[in-house]
Amino acid sequence: MTESFRRSGDHQNPYQGAQQHASSPVNPEWPPPPAYQPMPGAAAGEAPTTLLAEPVAQPPRSRRRPRGPVALLAAVAIVAAAIGGGTAYGIQELTGNDTAATSSSTSANVVPSSQKGTVSGVAKAVSPSIVEINAQSNAGSSTGSGVIITGDGEIITNNHVVSGATQVKVTTSDGKTYTADVVGTDSSKDLALIKLQNASGLTAATLGNSDGVQVGDEVVAIGSPEGLTGTVTSGIVSALNRDVTVSTDEGRQQGGGGNGQWPFEFGGQQFNGDTGSSTTTYKALQTDASLNPGNSGGALIDMNGNIIGINSAMYSAAGSGSSDAGSVGLGFAIPINTVKADLAKLRSGSQN
Helix, strand or coil: CCCCCCCCCCCCCCCHHHHHHCCCCCCCCCCCCCCCCCCCCCCCCCCCCHHHHCCCCCCCCCCCCCCCHHHHHHHHHHHHHHHHHHHHHHHHHHCCCCCCCCCCCCCCCCCCHHHCCCHHHHHHHHHHHEEEEEEEECCEEEEEEEEECCCCCEEEECHHHHCCCCEEEEECCCCCEEEEEEEEEECCCCEEEEEECCCCCCCCCEECCHHHCCCCCEEEEEECHHHCCCEEEEEEEEEEEEEEEEECCHHHHHHCCHHHCCCEEECCEEECCCCCCCEEEEEEEEECCCCCCCCCCCEEEECCCEEEEEEEEECCCCCCCHHHCCCCCCEEEEEHHHHHHHHHHHHCCCEC
């Protein structure tokens, strides 16, 4: 939208339009109309002419840019309008509205500006939001990781980490141990929500936007591989939308596959052990950030400190001995937008 501006001295004759459309000719003896509207009372006692039958326009005033406090208020109003638009975008993203634009992989800059883009900066900012999970069940025990999403102790992890658990213990980055309850599970997406008992003041992670992730983006993974709490690795996003198939069988989830690792299949082949007959398939982010047993349920993070995925599976050479077990740069994570879309279901207590 554009606006036309006049200099302060360029006033239009407000009678010109009236003269052009008057039904009677103009008496040449009449004085010319004033260049501005007469002040009230200035023409008292004079009979109105036919020229005044139409409304007289207010002469335009000089349009000068406001200065000082007025200019500041105008700028604040513009900024507020922009923020309002950003807020609407955020609400669309969090409610899963698929009409929202998804041009960025981030929702906030969690890392201090002085350390932005560094692995150490990401690790320092996000590590307090990553926990170690120890689950006990009739089938044995399992160790995994989780991501704190609320200050009172809601934690997202993989379903295979806590499935069938009779007791869940969680250790935070500062060494405190809590008992946790399983709130909801979704085996079809390999997700679970657990809640710490008597917890408050925890550091919640910031959930990003995985739809904006691109191949080649740098990422950081934090978790507890082999029980080594708070381990940090880094790499890139290697591929998008990988169809990863994992087992939904509780026994296999607790016991793991070959070498005690989580079994999965990709491209018709099974890795890390037999996945069994009961499986589920989801779209995953592929990363070469080093993942090992115990990283399941931990965080895949962009360089601004936003969670973009929940680490869930890793490849290890089939038939390898325990001395050869480990990451070979083929790890997979559940996109965080999948997690956000499932949160309401998990919080409702759904168990499937």
